[in-house]
Amino acid sequence: MRVMAQLAMVMNLDKCIGRHTCSVTCKQTWTNRPGVEYVWFNNVETRPGQGYPRTYEDQDAWRGGWRLNRRGRLTLRGGGRFKRLLSLFANPKMPSIQHYYEPWTYDYDHLISAPASDHTPVARPRSLISGEPMKISWSANWDDSLAGGPELIPEDPVLKKVSEEVRLSFEQTFMFYLPRICEHCLNPSCVASCPSGALYKRTEDGIVLVDQDRCRGWRMCVTGCPYKKVYFNHRTGKAEKCTLCYPRMEVGQPTVCSETCVGRLRYLGVVLYDADRVLAAASVPDEHDLYPAQLDVLLDPHDPDVIAGARRAGIPEDWIEAAQHSPIHALVKEYRIALPLHPEFRTLPMVWYVPPLSPVVDTLAGTGHDGEDIGNLFGAIDSLRIPVEYLAELFTAGDTEPVTAALRKLGAMRSYMRDLNLGRPADPSIPQAVGMDAEAMERMYRLLALAKYEERY
Amino acid sequence: MDQRPAGLDGPVSDLLLRTRRLLRPGKVSDDLRTITYQGGRAGDVFYRDRWSHDKVVRSTHGVNCTGSCSWKVYVKDGIITWEAQETDYPSVGPDSPEYEPRGCPRGAAFSWYTYSPTRLRYPYVRGVLLEMYRKAKASTGDPVEAWRSIVDDPAARRRYQRARGKGGLVRAGWDEAAELIAAAHVHTIRRHGPDRIAGFSPIPAMSMVSHAAGARFISLIGGTMLSFYDWYADLPVASPQVFGDQTDVPESADWWNTSYLVMWGSNVPVTRTPDAHFMTEARYRGQKVVVVSPDYADSTKFADTWIAPHPGTDGALAMAMGHVILTEFFVRRPTPRFLDYCRRYTDLPFLVTLRDTGDGFAADKFLTAADLDPAPGDPEKFKTVVIEEATGRPHVPGGSLGFRFGADNAGKWNLDLGGVTPRLSLLEHPGTEPVEVLLARFDDGSHTMRRGVPALRVGGQLVTTVFDLVLAHYGVARDRLPGRWPTGFGDPEPHTPSWQEEITGVPAATAVRVAREFAANAEESGGRSMILMGAGTNHWFHSDTIYRAFLALVTLTGCQGVNGGGWAHYVGQEKCRPVTGWATLAGGTDWSRPPRQMIGTAYWYLATDQWRYDALGADELMHPLGPGTLHGMSMADCLAKSARLGWMPSYPTFNRNPLDLAAEARAAGDDPAQYVTEQLRSGRLRFACTDPDAPENWPRVLTVWRANLLGSSAKGNEYFLKHLLGTDSAVRAGEVPPELRPRDVTWRPQAPEGKLDLLVSLDFRMTSTGLFSDVLLPAATWYEKHDLSSTDMHPFVHAFTPAIAPPWQTRSDFDTFHTLARTFSALAGKHLGTREDLVAAPLLHDTPDEMATPGGVVRDWAHGEVSPEPGVTMPKLIVVERDYGAVAEKMAALGPLVDTLGVTTKGWTVVPDKEVDYLRGINGEVRDGVAAGRPSLARDVDACEAILALSGTTNGRISAAGFRELEKRTGTQLADLAAGHEGTRITFADTQARPVPVLTSPEWSGSEHGGRRYTAFVLNTERLKPWHTLTGRQHFYLDHDWMHELGETLPVYRPPLDLQRIFGDETTGVTVRYLTPHSKWSIHSEYQDNLLLLSLSRGGPDLWMSPADAKRIEARDNEWVEAVNRNGVVVARACISHRIPAGTVYMYHAKDRVIDVPRSEISGLRGGIHNALTRLLIKPTHLIGGYAQLSFAFNYLGPTGNQRDEITVIRRRSQEVEY
Structure with a gap:
């Protein structure tokens, strides 16, 4: 066992209101400068939808992340390292600017400076790449809130995997939001992709960074990252990515995206993991085993052996304590309601997601379930608008069981708390039905519902 | 299975990597997957440098969103770099989520404006006008004479009016711009009267001092301040009708106390972004959530049940729910x-x-x-x-x-x-x-x-x-x-669940289930069922009936006046918590009373000549059971009647200059009020609203600040351009035929074009209002001035603080209006001197005026049914002395009337003598002039202190004194609510340090006592203080004659207007309902031009439509389309989504024409704003006054500028667009 510490994040998608405050504050703080106009270290996607850059999750096309080769060894999907060295100068698997979006501005000045004429002045869009007038046809969030639905959503790679039967009709509408930053993976394929060794993972906290002095602009990291969260600054010729706001984190402030998240859905914390078990966990043959394997890599911070191991590894006492109080550990490992994003990429991502509940599909039928009534609870979860299969393709490589379990816990919590809210006696059978006790359920409730600042970060 | 040890790639690769591992400083992991470093990484210093900053300043955004969020503004090297939300709100308590962080992406993008190319840096004047002015001034030698010579020359006047909105702005100096504006004001007062000057600035709560500065200037000169809450259609008229109150609602943290929440026509994540989390979190406490929305709105994501009625039919669903509740919870059990x-x-x-x-x-x-x-x-x-x-x-x-x-x-x-x-x-x-x-x-x-x-x-x-x-x-x-x-x-x-199913499309069983759950929850929880209602149900012509049907549900089930229950109407930031101090400063009531305050909708309806195109007469709305007195009346006739009976204010008031009227009366040795009454009775004097197109009745000067009238709120936008401004427009409607024309209002054969002599606007960015203004003054942003902010959504007041000084030649609104006042006073002292002004004031709410109309029986002196008696059967007529040379001095000091008449809010009066002394101490005392010895209001910070000191919510002594006054009327105990904080006085410095919770005060109806969450009408239910209504209770029944006329004495379902029939629209093409709900990417027109938010959306105006409607016009996603009706044309790109119901298109509010709007194929002009397709429609019952709760107060009661009943024809246009 080799204990290491990792800063990790949980986003509770059930609370996400899709407002992109995180994106804007992050952009304003880090990337509102030339060369990275198109870059959003943090972005929010409407699902179903194509994502940013478009269809990035389709690794058959983009070749990001890892796969198991014929020998059962982990290899970069973009090709083994030899192959990549040989193709340094002609990397074909890069999203083009059109896959992100062609950034633009407007002739704002014309509004003020326009000479007298026959028409009201207007600010036309103009490309920030070519300087030419343009018709805007894609943006950082083009398919927001199901915009362009029937024409655009069928290209969602996740939706394609789920079923031919998901109909994009008014009656069956569903959507939710997926905010994304760099995953700061335990097994980062971007780091492994870099021919210059410019990408690295910080020993003390696991933050993945690009050394700006060492980067040579090969852009193999862009290909290597299956989440497409490493970007190319076309002015400096270097790669840039989310830094998990290390200048803030180092002084005890949460990341900008977390603190400014108006939905209060982001949690930050320390987890301890066994670095010796990472490769094995990333290499389990069955994709459905990746999520449990990833959980197994995380260590119990209360276990005396782990504490001893952490001390041996030079992890400071306050970090060990932080790991013991970590909301990440609670949500991921104890309550098991937070799931990894695309574990099948085999990078062991460290940003976790609580899946979202949604209304039941009963609008026009006139029947319905009382979502809080324990008698209907699980039936209601089975008829939620967001297909469980869709969530499973995002979070558990298609295994619906952990997603359903997480949603049931959320539903049970609501049912249990409704009794208390209305002054009825507590019903301990409700937490039991989802494998929890009342005390744990109430702790989970406080963490999710009250979500005090000090407990989120 | 044969499980070999995990490894990477293959042996050759391993060898290579192991070798390299020895050659470099980083640590390659033993399994060769990754590289780690510790400490001393010079390659990352870039980000550390970028994060460093010099200071962080607390400010907020003065935008009409109800957010009132406190923000940290970061400054580095004297430059504003970015902003992030403050998280230091006082705690809501250990068992509730907190208010942090409050703020949304729109606020987070604000600093982009500071240095953007759309920032206004200098004063601008339309070149053609400036040239005329310079020439005229050179020849006359006097600014006022120069202005007179221009506006007296019809050709010259038309020339600069025709140039409005067509570029050609040139830079001018502050002195020259201010002089031109002041000259126009002086000339207009002298020639036409001060009530021909108007100011428009909405929502004081979003920056009280900036609002009050201009309103104070306008009020002191006798100008007209226009209302906004009713004009925006945000005022729910049902609130004064039912509660006798403008609007009073729970703070958002009270949603947490709700155990059954219906979000009805309110898209909380989009429009109440900073507070949406209370809703998402309350679900974890077992709150059940029902969303009623015709589309799959963002709020729907959080619903347990989604109900999608046809747009505008919500009232039918509510009536049926009432039927279920009355049946099951009142009659059967x-x-x-x-x-x-x-x-x-x-x-x-x-x-x-x-x-x-x-x-x-x-x-x-x-x-x-x-x-x-x-x-x-x-x-x-x-x-x-x-x-x-x-x-x-x-x-x-x-x-x-x-x-x-x-x-x-x-x-x-x-x-x-x-x-x-x-x-x-x-x-x-x-x-x-x-x-x-x-x-x-x-x-x-x-x-x-x-x-x-x-x-x-x-x-x-x-x-x-x-x-x-x-x-x-x-x-x-x-x-x-x-x-x-x-x-x-x-x-x-009527009004069963099956009855509503035929109207709304909502299954009867769903209506039954939700009604039953709503009431059962209220019964079990003691009233903790809530309806959170919004613009989706409040912006319809008949919204008052929709709302009364909603309010019946929360009232029958005993939810009103209970924490966690009742109505929660959040449309418009109506709650200026320190209201008494703000109202005193804004109305200039410390120097003279009353100020002229006008109902905005009526003002624009007449000023923009929309009345000439209005086919919606009273007969369309009347019910056969009514007395029939409105028969044959147009809405202009109804307005005229309301004005002459003193129900609603009417400015400009008479077809004569009110200064001249007072002078004539004095010359004749008469009392001016008697003189005017007699003149009116004899017909020698007329109300201006009875001949709105006569040149002597036109509005002449308009100043707009903190608002984008022409790019946002102007319903009937193209009529504004045509008749008020006199420039190009895309109005396509014909005037109404003779049989639909007004009876009592003069119809002139030719509608005037270009009524307004001068349009002035103040802004920090370029909007349509700026594009069409004659003079455009560059404003300081919200990060460049001192001010105060509050909202209904949270119980705090907090500060604006400058992060930098106003850059370039920008000035704060406060400084701008003091500049104008000084320039004006210098010219006015010479040209106007001291005059008497005859002010006609309406019968007021919360005064004995409410008893002017016993039984709500209407008697009209003009028809000889009663004699004209000012203040009873007609407006009050009050003489106000105006020392025009002293306006600037008065503006800059707190006047003496607060010492003698006190300050009054909602019927109670307090004399703030101790506060005047206190303000002398901290603000300083004026030494010379008319204000000698008075507390100074010369700086924005002084005004902040005065607002806080004069209000009960921020000064415990005022609150306690107010409660004691109220106790004298009620005989019940109230003052104990203020006893604990009688010595508390919130200062401006307090609000800069941290958001400060307000104090329980008789200005409002809730209680914050003991850290309680604010909800409305707690004083009524717990302290037995009556509602301000006829019965003193919440009203189901309204017995005024005009309520009978419209058949609306009880809550009732009225369908959306059939405008296609009423206006005889063309029916060729694909006709759809046209809705303008609030946008995700802007707050009204603010931020819709912001590059960050444009990059996160579709980069310009779009028209959301269903796949079915898109198919009908053969348009694909992102193709250019045009929407056209009699009111105008919109050019936008199609945004096709299955979450939109067929038959309805959405153009999110508010799309100004400044960003990526090509010229229209149909009009040949620049495409219009979202309000190019709407127009004003007036409901007569909103004009009732002088009767109990149906009495006027500013922004309290008046006709609303509703905008949801409209229809449009959509079509795919040529994809080649011209700009």
Whole structure:
């Protein structure tokens, strides 16, 4: 066992209101400068939808992340390292600017400076790449809130995997939001992709960074990252990515995206993991085993052996304590309601997601379930608008069981708390039905519902 | 399975990596996957440098979103770099989520404006006008004469008017721009009168000092401040109708206390972004959430149940829910809590007379003590009557309007029933007879229903209770009553669940289930069911009826005045918590009273000549059961009547200069009020609104600040351009034919184009308002000035603070208006001197004026039905002295009237003598001039201090004194609510340090006492203070004549207007309903031009439509389309989504024409804003005044600028666009 510490994040998608405050504050703080106009270290996607850059999750096309080769060894999907060295100068698997979006501005000045004429002045869009007038046809969030639905959503790679039967009709509408930053993976394929060794993972906290002095602009990291969260600054010729706001984190402030998240859905914390078990966990043959394997890599911070191991590894006492109080550990490992994003990429991502509940599909039928009534609870979860299969393709490589379990816990919590809210006696059978006790359920409730600042970060 | 040890790639690769591992400083992991470093990484210093900054300043955003979020503004090297939310709100308590962080992406993108190319850096004047002015000034040598010479020359005037909105702005210096503006003001006052000058600036809560500075200037010169809350259609007229209050709602943290939440036409994540988390989190506490929305709005994501009624039919669903609740919780199983609540806090037990129509009975007027008394006094006509259950005798409980005023009534204005139990229904009462009554319906051609009520003869009149009428109206059958009743929920008779299904498309079973759950939850939780309602239901023509049907649900179930329950209307940032101080400064009431305050909708309706195109006459709206007095009247006629009866304000008031009228009266040795009354009676003097197109009645000068009138709120935008401004427009409508023209209002053959002499605007960015302005002044942003912010959503006041000084030549609104005032005063001292101004003021709410119209019976002096008597049957006529040379001095000091007349809010008055002394101390004392010895208001910080010191929410002494005043009227205990904080005074520095919780105050109806969450009407339910209504209770029944005219005495369902029929629209093409809901990517037009938000959306105006409608016009996603109707043309790109219902398109509010709007194929002009397709429509019942809660107060009551009933034709256009 080799204990290491990792800063990790949980986003509770059930609370996400899709407002992109995180994106804007992050952009304003880090990337509102030339060369990275198109870059959003943090972005929010409407699902179903194509994502940013478009269809990035389709690794058959983009070749990001890892796969198991014929020998059962982990290899970069973009090709083994030899192959990549040989193709340094002609990397074909890069999203083009059109896959992100062609950034633009407007002739704002014309509004003020326009000479007298026959028409009201207007600010036309103009490309920030070519300087030419343009018709805007894609943006950082083009398919927001199901915009362009029937024409655009069928290209969602996740939706394609789920079923031919998901109909994009008014009656069956569903959507939710997926905010994304760099995953700061335990097994980062971007780091492994870099021919210059410019990408690295910080020993003390696991933050993945690009050394700006060492980067040579090969852009193999862009290909290597299956989440497409490493970007190319076309002015400096270097790669840039989310830094998990290390200048803030180092002084005890949460990341900008977390603190400014108006939905209060982001949690930050320390987890301890066994670095010796990472490769094995990333290499389990069955994709459905990746999520449990990833959980197994995380260590119990209360276990005396782990504490001893952490001390041996030079992890400071306050970090060990932080790991013991970590909301990440609670949500991921104890309550098991937070799931990894695309574990099948085999990078062991460290940003976790609580899946979202949604209304039941009963609008026009006139029947319905009382979502809080324990008698209907699980039936209601089975008829939620967001297909469980869709969530499973995002979070558990298609295994619906952990997603359903997480949603049931959320539903049970609501049912249990409704009794208390209305002054009825507590019903301990409700937490039991989802494998929890009342005390744990109430702790989970406080963490999710009250979500005090000090407990989120 | 053969499980070899995990590894990477293959052996060759391993070898390579192991070798390299030795050659470099980083640590390659043992398994060769990754590289780690520790410490000393110079390659990352870039990000550390970028994060460093010099200071962080607290400020906020003065935008009409109700957010009032406190922000950290970061500054580095004297440059604003970015912003992030403050997280230091005082705690809500250990068992609730907190208010942090408050703020959304729009606010987070604000600093982009500071240095953006759309920032206005210098004063601008239209080149053609500036040239004329310079020339005229050179030849006349006097600015006022120069202005006169320009506007007196029709050709010159038309020349610069025609150039409006077409570029050609040139830079001018501040001195010259201010002089031109001041000259126009002086000339207009002298020639036409001060009421021809108007100011428009909305929502004081979003930056109180910036609002008050301009309003103070306009008010002190006698100009007209235009209302906004009603004009924006954000005012729910049902609120004054039902509660006698403008709007009072729970703070968002109170959603947490709700156990059943219906979000009805309110897209909380989009429009209440900073507070949406309370809703998402309350679900974890077991709150059940129902969303009612015609599309799959963002709020729907959080629903347990989604209900999608057809747009505009929400009232039918609410009526059916009321039917279910009355049936199950009142008749089949009377619920003690609900019955008790209704007896105490509603008008349901009060008696209403029944009138024999000849064809059956109809409910008429409230029975009053005057009906029981052979020689009644005036107050008796406003004391309503119940039947006492124990004795069966009529009883006049305290608390009604007749107990509110006068020494005799001291201590009797309260809701204490003193052991009397009023009867809700007369059904079980001995001696009643079943009587068939006629009731109004609008869902089919029959118009009436016949149903029975139990009636009793009292004081010679046949009466029943409001409750019995309500049961009959909702169709809840009881034994022994005649008429046609639904046989059950499945009978499609009004107002059953099956009846609504045919109208709304919502399954009857769903309506039943939600109604039942809503009421059962209220019963179990003690009233913690809430309806959170928004623009989706409030922006319709008949929204007052929709809302009354909603309010019936929360009132019947005893949810109003309970934490976690009741109505939660959040449309517009109406709650300026330190309201008394703000109102004093903004109205200039410390120097002269009353200020001229006008209903915005009526003002624009006449000024932009939309009345000439309005085919919606009173007959379209009237109900056959009404007295028929509105028959044949146009809306302009209704306005004129409301004005002459003193119901609503009307400015410009007369067809003469009010300064000249006062002077003439004095010259004739007459009292000006008497003189004017006589002139009016004889017809020698006319109200300006009876001839809006006569040049002497035009508005002449308009200043707009903190607003984008022409790019956002102007319903009927193209009519504004055509008639008010006199420039190009895309109006396509024809004027109404002679038979639809007004009866009492003069129709001139030629509609004027270009009424306005001067349009001035202040802004920090370029909007349509700026594009069309004659003079454009560069404003400081929200990060460059001191000010105050508050909202209804949270209970704090907090500060704006400059992060940098105003850059370039920008100035704060405060400094700009003081600049204008100084320039004006210098010219006015010479040209105007001191004059008397005759102000016509309407009958006011919360004053004895409310008793001007006993029984709500309308009598018109112009028709000889009554004699003209100022302040009773017509407006009050008040002479105000204006020392025009001293306006600047008065603006900059707190005037003496606060010491003598005190400050008044909602009927109670306090003399702030100690506060005046205090303000002298901290602001300093003025040494010379008319304000010598008064506290200074020369700086924005001084104004902040004055607002805080003069208001009960921020000064415990004012609050306590106000409560003590109120106690004298109510006789109930109230002052203890302020006792704990009587010594507390919030200073401006406090608000800069951290958001400060406000104090419980009689300015509002809730209590924050003991850290409690604010919710409305707690003082009423817990302290028995009456509502400010006729009965003193929450009203189901409204008995004014005009409510009878429209058949709206009770909550009723009225369908959206059939504008296609009324206006005779073309029907060729694909016609769809046109909705303009609030946008995700902007706050009105603010931020819709912001590059960050444009990059996160579709980068310009788009029209959301269903795949079915897109198919009908053969448009694909992102193709250019045009939407056209009689009002104008919109050019936008199609955004096709299956979450939009077929038959309806959405253009999110507010799309200004400044960003990526090409020229239209249809008009040949630049495409219009979202409001290019809408127009103003006026509802006569919003014009009622002088009667109990139906009395005017500024932004409290008035016609709304509704905008949801509109339709449009959509078509795909050529994809080649020209700009």
